Amino acid sequence: MSVLEWLAAALLAAGAFFFLAGTVGLLRFPDALARLHALTKADNVGLLLICSGLAVLGGSVRVTGLLLLVWLLAMLASTVSAHLIAGRALADDDTGDPLDEGADERARSEGGT
Amino acid sequence: MNLLIDVLIAIGLVVLAWQALVGGSLFRGIVMFIVFGLTMALAWARLGSPDLAMAEAAIGAGVTGALLMIAYWRLRALGASRPTPRSRLRARLALGVGVLSSVLVAMIGLAAVEAIGPGGEAGQALAAALPATGLGNPITGVLVIFRNLDTLLEVAVLLAAYVASRAALGDDKAALPLPPAQDAPLVGALVAVLAPLTVLVAIYLLKAGSQLPGGAFQAGAVLAAGGVLLMLAGRLHPAPLCGLGLRIALVAGTVVFSGVGIIMLALGQPLLAVPGTWAVYLIETAMMVSIGATLVLLFAGSAGLSGKALR
Amino acid sequence: MSHAEVWVVAAAAVFGIGLYSLLIAAHLLRQLIAIKVMGSAIFLVLVVAAGPIDGALDGLPKALVLTGIVIAISAIAFALALLVRLAEVTGSTSLEDDADDDR
Numbered sequence: 001m002s003v004l005e006w007l008a009a010a011l012l013a014a015g016a017f018f019f020l021a022g023t024v025g026l027l028r029f030p031d032a033l034a035r036l037h038a039l040t041k042a043d044n045v046g047l048l049l050i051c052s053g054l055a056v057l058g059g060s061v062r063v064t065g066l067l068l069l070v071w072l073l074a075m076l077a078s079t080v081s082a083h084l085i086a087g088r089a090l091a092d093d094d095t096g097d098p099l100d101e102g103a104d105e106r107a108r109s110e111g112g113t
Numbered sequence: 114m115n116l117l118i119d120v121l122i123a124i125g126l127v128v129l130a131w132q133a134l135v136g137g138s139l140f141r142g143i144v145m146f147i148v149f150g151l152t153m154a155l156a157w158a159r160l161g162s163p164d165l166a167m168a169e170a171a172i173g174a175g176v177t178g179a180l181l182m183i184a185y186w187r188l189r190a191l192g193a194s195r196p197t198p199r200s201r202l203r204a205r206l207a208l209g210v211g212v213l214s215s216v217l218v219a220m221i222g223l224a225a226v227e228a229i230g231p232g233g234e235a236g237q238a239l240a241a242a243l244p245a246t247g248l249g250n251p252i253t254g255v256l257v258i259f260r261n262l263d264t265l266l267e268v269a270v271l272l273a274a275y276v277a278s279r280a281a282l283g284d285d286k287a288a289l290p291l292p293p294a295q296d297a298p299l300v301g302a303l304v305a306v307l308a309p310l311t312v313l314v315a316i317y318l319l320k321a322g323s324q325l326p327g328g329a330f331q332a333g334a335v336l337a338a339g340g341v342l343l344m345l346a347g348r349l350h351p352a353p354l355c356g357l358g359l360r361i362a363l364v365a366g367t368v369v370f371s372g373v374g375i376i377m378l379a380l381g382q383p384l385l386a387v388p389g390t391w392a393v394y395l396i397e398t399a400m401m402v403s404i405g406a407t408l409v410l411l412f413a414g415s416a417g418l419s420g421k422a423l424r
Numbered sequence: 425m426s427h428a429e430v431w432v433v434a435a436a437a438v439f440g441i442g443l444y445s446l447l448i449a450a451h452l453l454r455q456l457i458a459i460k461v462m463g464s465a466i467f468l469v470l471v472v473a474a475g476p477i478d479g480a481l482d483g484l485p486k487a488l489v490l491t492g493i494v495i496a497i498s499a500i501a502f503a504l505a506l507l508v509r510l511a512e513v514t515g516s517t518s519l520e521d522d523a524d525d526d527r
Contacts, residue, residue, distance in 0.1 A: 080302075084300070115427075123433070126434050126435075126438055127438055127441070130437075130442065130465075131441050133461065134441055134442060134445035134449070134457060134458050135444070139453060139454060143453075146460070146461070149461065150464075156431070156468065157471075160431070160471055160472065162486045165471070165486055165489055169464075172494065173464065180500060180501055181453065184508055187508050187511075188511050191508070191511050191512055191515075193515055194516055194517065196516070196517055198450055199447075208444055210443060210447060211444030212444075215436045215437055215440025216436070217436075218440070219433055219436035221469070222472070222473055223433075226428045239484055250483075251483025251486075252483045252486050254483065255483050255484055255487035256491070260487065267491050270498050273498075275501075278502050278504075281505045282505050282509055328490075408497075408501075411505075
């Protein structure tokens, strides 16, 4: 393996580590805001590292530009969706599993069995 | 190593199907179904079909997920009752039927894998005939030239689904409830960036589809995603009347596709012959517009759309 | 196990889960998801059984499945419209009489 390939491998491995950390946080943290914190921060850095690794492997300006676009778009979308989820969690004072929220509301609106 | 990745994705598919379908709340099931669809897209990519991966991610997971979510929201807004769970006996019987059907599918599938072996004859014939069409993507070749009657009927089925939905939902005076638009300042900024970008990506997918993975269906689904975004941000609203432009957009795919085919018949060619690459682009553009418009209207649950100014 | 066998076995399991859920789920929305998941499993079998995974030459089954994905969403969209209408008219989200199910 050449130096560049080693560099790419190191970047990809570091990116995978950040994704792992973010996912562990998503699964282990107690409430919606803490989970968002783990997910958005770790995943944005992880994606940047993965994109950098692929850009090194791709070795052309065009590929690098496309990967940069991918990262920027993912950042933009995750920023806004995290903002929306956090706002909703604060409004509902919902400190539980965001996926359980639907269950509660359904039980309330649809009545018992 | 390669096999390991396939095995992991395959296990993920099975686990996600279970999560989506058995136990848990319905909302959780829908979310898990969307994740299942995205994992299916990974599976298609592993199977060497990026076309299918894009279609599955955009249509199978994205638009289907949006339709399921909006239906879930509407059922809740309507205050529909929750059905009583099934009896225990029925669950046991269902488990038996499920396992048996699973074994049956596995046997058929494994037998087929063994019987056909590498490379079907149809695939080789397709690879041989493709260069004459000027297209580089065999899937686009099949869809627009070799089996285009299927594709025409497929666009017609989508149109029929829209018409049938309109008939089922009835008169539109009380438009179906949409979730309230998000007022957060960031949403407007995101939509302002993403909406033009979806159009750009759709046109790119359409153009790339003749040589590379992509095509009218993926492009139409991306357009529809842009429409759904605009609707959720409150920039686009359901309207009781279907305007002329929208009507044209709805039928464009069917009309242009069959129109070109009939004109070719009149010129002494076989029915639905495609005269050249320009006609492929024309047909695909019309199909993209139709697919996008139909999917957005199915999401809106209304006859038409109105783009009111910002509140 | 070869690649193709892995996918076929997974698709078979997914199909079984789908049919099981279709039979036990009472909510029509869940049954619709089950039908869609069963369809995805069959698409997987179709593409895998058709030919070489590495060569990726055979566009025929893939075009077939692409058509299938669009047909599936058409059917689901229509079914969802029927379901919303059913809930509007009867207030129920199941096709069965609740009284029948209790027995």
